[in-house]
Amino acid sequence: MPSGTDARAGPPAIELADLAKSFGGLTALAGVSLSLHHRSRTGVVGPSGCGKTTLLQVIAGLLEADSGLVRVGDATTARRRLARCALMPQRDLLLPWRTALDNAVIALENRGVSRADARQRTQPLFEQLGLAGFERARPGQLSGGMRQRVSFLRTLMAEKDVLLLDEPFGALDSITRGQLQEWLSQAMAAVPRTVLLVTHDVDEALLLCQQVVVLSPRPGRVVQVLPGGGGFRGSRREIVTSPEFASLKKQALAAIGA
Amino acid sequence: MRDTARALPQQPPAAQRPMPSLAPPPEIPPRPAGKLARARSLLRRCWPPALIILAGLCLWELIVQLAHVPGYLLPAPSSIAADMAADWPVLEPALLVTLQEVLLGFVIAAAAGVGLAVLLHLSPVARRAVYPLLIGSQTVPIIVLAPILVILLGYGLAPKLVVVALICFFPIVVNGIDGLRSVDPELIRMMRTLDASRWAILRRVEFPAALPAVFSGLRIAATFAAIGAVFGEWSGSNQGLGYVMLAATPNLLTARIFAAIVLLTAIALLLFGVVSLLERIFVPWAPRGDRERSEPR
Numbered sequence: 001m002p003s004g005t006d007a008r009a010g011p012p013a014i015e016l017a018d019l020a021k022s023f024g025g026l027t028a029l030a031g032v033s034l035s036l037h038h039r040s041r042t043g044v045v046g047p048s049g050c051g052k053t054t055l056l057q058v059i060a061g062l063l064e065a066d067s068g069l070v071r072v073g074d075a076t077t078a079r080r081r082l083a084r085c086a087l088m089p090q091r092d093l094l095l096p097w098r099t100a101l102d103n104a105v106i107a108l109e110n111r112g113v114s115r116a117d118a119r120q121r122t123q124p125l126f127e128q129l130g131l132a133g134f135e136r137a138r139p140g141q142l143s144g145g146m147r148q149r150v151s152f153l154r155t156l157m158a159e160k161d162v163l164l165l166d167e168p169f170g171a172l173d174s175i176t177r178g179q180l181q182e183w184l185s186q187a188m189a190a191v192p193r194t195v196l197l198v199t200h201d202v203d204e205a206l207l208l209c210q211q212v213v214v215l216s217p218r219p220g221r222v223v224q225v226l227p228g229g230g231g232f233r234g235s236r237r238e239i240v241t242s243p244e245f246a247s248l249k250k251q252a253l254a255a256i257g258a
Numbered sequence: 259m260r261d262t263a264r265a266l267p268q269q270p271p272a273a274q275r276p277m278p279s280l281a282p283p284p285e286i287p288p289r290p291a292g293k294l295a296r297a298r299s300l301l302r303r304c305w306p307p308a309l310i311i312l313a314g315l316c317l318w319e320l321i322v323q324l325a326h327v328p329g330y331l332l333p334a335p336s337s338i339a340a341d342m343a344a345d346w347p348v349l350e351p352a353l354l355v356t357l358q359e360v361l362l363g364f365v366i367a368a369a370a371g372v373g374l375a376v377l378l379h380l381s382p383v384a385r386r387a388v389y390p391l392l393i394g395s396q397t398v399p400i401i402v403l404a405p406i407l408v409i410l411l412g413y414g415l416a417p418k419l420v421v422v423a424l425i426c427f428f429p430i431v432v433n434g435i436d437g438l439r440s441v442d443p444e445l446i447r448m449m450r451t452l453d454a455s456r457w458a459i460l461r462r463v464e465f466p467a468a469l470p471a472v473f474s475g476l477r478i479a480a481t482f483a484a485i486g487a488v489f490g491e492w493s494g495s496n497q498g499l500g501y502v503m504l505a506a507t508p509n510l511l512t513a514r515i516f517a518a519i520v521l522l523t524a525i526a527l528l529l530f531g532v533v534s535l536l537e538r539i540f541v542p543w544a545p546r547g548d549r550e551r552s553e554p555r
Contacts, residue, residue, distance in 0.1 A: 062447050087451040093444055096543040097466045106462060107452035138543060158452050 013038040013162060013194040014059060019068035021054055022219075028054040030219035031068070038161075041188060041195040041230050043205025045256065046215030046223075052198040053090070055220065056164045059196065060087040072162055086158035090167045092151040094139035100150050101126055101135035107158035122157055129153055129183075145176040152184070156191065165197045169204070181207055182236040202252050206230075207239060214255040224255040333513040341513035342520065348502065349514075353521050355498040359415065359487040360525050363422025367479060371427050372472060375434025380460070385435070396428050400486070404493035418490030418498070425486035426479035430472070437471025438464050470544050473537040480529040484522045 014036040021029045028051035036042050044052055057063045058070060061081030070076065072084045086107075094103045104126060105118035113121070126135065129149045139147055148168060155163060168184070169177040185208050188195055199205050205212045210230040214223045229248055232239045239245050315335045321327070322334040329337055342349065378385040400421060407417035441464050449459045491500025499518045506514040537544070 057447075060451055062450065082450060083453065085451065087448075089444060089448055091444065093442075093448045095445070095463065095466070097541075106449075106454075109462070110449070110452055110454040110458045140543070154452070 012036055013040070013073065014196065015069065015071040016059070017069040019055075019058065019070055020066050021051070021058055021063065022066060027219035029058070029221070031221050032215075033068075034213060034222060034225075036194060036196065039192045039194055040211070041197065041209040041228075043209035043212040043228055044196065044198045044215060045200065045202055045205045045212060045252070046220060047217045047256070048200060050215045050218050051220035052200075052215060053166055055215075056087060056166050056196065056198055059162075060085040060164050062087070084160055085162040085164055086155045086160040087164040088152055088155040088166060088168055090170055092139070092147040094142075094147055094150060094154075096139055099136045099138060100131060100142060100146075103139065103150055104153040104157055106154060118157075122153070125153055125156070129187075143176075144172050145180055148172065148180060149183075152187075160193075162194045162196070165195065167199050168197070170200065177201075177204075178236060184208060185230070185236070202249060202256070203240060206245065206248050206252060207236065212252055214252065226252050226255060330510040330512050333516060338513050338516045338520065341511075342517040345514055345517060349499075349517060349521060352497060352499045352502045352518070353525075356484070356487050356491070356500065356522070357525055359418040359422055359490065359498065360483045360529060362415075363419045363486060364426055364479065364483045364529060366419060367423040367426035367483075368430060368476060370423065371430030371475070371479075372434055375431050375438060375468075375472075376460070376465070378431075378435055379438040379464070380456070389435075392428070392431060400425055401489050401493075404489045407490075408494035413494050413496065417493070418487055418495070421490035421493075422483050422486035425482045425489075429478040429482070430475040433471045433475025433478070434468060437468030437475075440471070441467040469541050470537075473533065473541060476533045477530060477537075480533045481526055483529055484526040488522065 012035040014034070016032050016034040019029055019032040020027070032055060034042075044055065046052055054063065058065050059072060059081065061072075061075075061078040061083075064078045070081065072081045075081045075084050094100075095106070098106070101119055101122065102115070105113075105115065105122045108118035108121065109115055123135075126132065129152075131146060131149060131153075134142060134146065139150070142150065148171075152165075152168065155165075169180050172180065181204055188208065195209070197205060197209055202212075206229045208230055209228040212226045212228045214226065215221065216223045227248065229239055229245050232242070232244065234242075319334045319336060322332055327334075333341070374388075378388055403424070404417065404421050407420050411417040411420065445463050445467070446459055449463055454462070487498065488500035488503070491498040492504055495501045499522055503515045503518045506512075506518070
């Protein structure tokens with residue numbers, strides 16, 4: 001996409017206007033409006049069951065909204081949105097019959113790249129993610145953190161402008177999660193993409209994102225959009241313990257009502 | 259294309275500040291160790307059924323000997339073994355004929371069964387149309403179809419292959435369809451966000467995920483195949499183990515009938531073993547526990 005840099009100043013990368021979605025009698029999202037800039041990083045937090053995952057699936061084009069506008073780039077139909085977004089699911093969903101490296105290359109293969117070429121293109125990133133030496137390991141032989149990194153790499157290799165991350169570290173212990181947050185913030189700084197990160201961890205959203213959207217309990221709607229600490233300099237430990245971060249967190253927790 | 263190069267620049271931030279290495283020390287996963295260990299585990303699994311079979315044979319021999327049961331009613335295991343050796347010139351060609359029928363019929367059933375399962379999986383309309391017929395076809399006893407097939411196809415190999423294939427076909431199709439349908443829908447959603455076409459989803463996710471189910475269908479079918487061959491031969495033939503049994507009956511050559519049964523069992527076990535071996539090769543990721551549970555001890 002050569003127009004990538006031009007679009008930065010242009011219209012928002014993702015635009016939601018009065019988006020509603022229900023399943024049967026259950027209203028998951030009731031009127032969500034949001035506008036995300038190109039290459040910005042936005043966190044979405046809210047109580048569990050507030051429709052965060054549904055929101056990502058609608059944006060990704062896996063679900064069609066009941067009403068309202070959903071636009072990703074210039075794509076408004078679900079089918080065309082699907083081609084623009086890469087969604088990293090909550091569970092790593094690695095295919096047990098593929099090796100770690102072959103799991104990461106699957107999006108390239110889906111687009112018709114030969115497996116050998118796909119492996120070659122993925123290898124440098126695979127090593128950067130600290131996975132060197134595990135190319136031929138089966139998912140069952142990897143630790144939870146490694147599986148999550150393979151899953152992230154698989155999403156990245158889809159080479160989409162929009163990355164939708166659904167609680168990427170939700171299932172991990174807090175130490176591994178901290179390490180992966182540090183790692184992800186570096187990765188996202190290096191990879192200029194529009195990122196929407198859904199999480200139930202306020203710290204995570206504030207740490208990784210430039211703005212944080214707070215959703216209400218079901219049916220979900222936007223309560224408040226807060227600034228995040230995603231632009232702060234320093235290591236994760238420095239940021240998390242800084243007074244600026246503490247005041248952001250206070251604000252966010254007040255908005256959630258926790 | 260350019261996107262990959264753009265993704266995570268190869269030197270800058272990463273090189274200045276290496277990503278924290280989270281990798282635990284590489285450890286080699288415990289693989290089933292050497293040949294000796296494998297043989298030992300095989301032995302451990304085999305001795306209980308072997309013991310029961312041996313005990314049963316001893317009891318059988320004892321009863322026949324002590325009660326002076328006439329050989330045409332129930333031959334003792336020893337006389338069956340003696341008969342098998344003596345009748346080998348009759349039994350061997352029959353064994354080869356039946357073995358050929360079983361293997362070819364099974365391969366036809368496997369190809370047709372897996373093919374139809376994929377077809378019905380891809381087209382819900384076809385599935386709704388064909389599935390009830392498929393089930394209905396199973397209510398027709400194959401044994402009554404066999405004579406009709408002989409009339410249609412003659413005395414040769416063809417009607418036997420059809421009977422074997424008909425009997426084996428059903429468990430393969432049903433397990434195949436179930437396997438394809440029970441794939442985790444999240445996996446399919448994941449593939450859709452990664453630009454997968456319908457074909458890519460089938461090939462890279464659904465089919466591999468369905469393989470364990472396909473193989474359990476194949477294993478069930480493997481135990482049916484020998485029955486099919488015997489039905490086929492009973493309906494009209496002049497060779498094969500089924501024919502040997504049929505010819506032996508009016509002559510009260512009971513030991514020969516038993517010898518044929520032993521050989522038929524051996525064919526079924528062989529086919530079952532081959533299918534299990536293929537499963538080990540093609541589904542190496544399946545949890546070992548499951549596989550062992552479904553194997554007869």
